[in-house]
Amino acid sequence: QVQLVESGGGFVKPGGSLRLSCVASGFSFSNYYMSWIRQAPGKGLEWISFISSTSPYTNYADSVKGRFTISRDNAKNSLYLQMNTLRAEDTAVYYCARDRSGVPFDYWGRGTLVTVSS
């Protein structure tokens, strides 16, 4: 069965960095786009980035562009999100999700919490 497991969340001070990981299993990871989506406490969903399956095509929401970098290692079935210059408003649960044309976000991980506070 399809599984996505995020890790790497934690507590960080404003201006700091974190790297999130998402390990996929149960499907051919290299054939799928992948996305990161976040949810601030008590708030709605915000898509923040996606990456294409094999070519290095990426896109970002304006709120994270220039600070966050998405990447993947298909040999390790892994997706990453490097987050730099973190701000208090980046505090959220970060989900990775499988993404494909017409069927976006058909599988989600359980999320990892990132807290940015001084």
Added chain:
Amino acid sequence: QFVLTQPPSVSAAPGQKVTISCSGSSSNIGNNYVSWYQQLPGTAPKLLIYENNQRPSGIPDRFSGSKSGTSATLDITGLQSGDEADYYCGSWDTSLNAGRVFGGGTKLTVL
């Protein structure tokens, strides 16, 4: 704040039908597919509807979606207490910075 507009809350009694609306524009819903997600308390979202009106396997036919112009709706019939959750619509937006967009979410209360 959110590109797609949803009502903050809806409510109905068990067994009744509820409709959740999602309003957008020509740069998103008007020219792209709509998907819907259910988020039960304390859990990750789950895909309910894709390509406007298609259900993934395992989603009961009590859930249905439709789209007209720049708006979409999610209908839930035969409401059950277990349907109490937050519901989000999503689409692709082709404005200045193309990417996925969501509505702000609708809290469904089963009375």
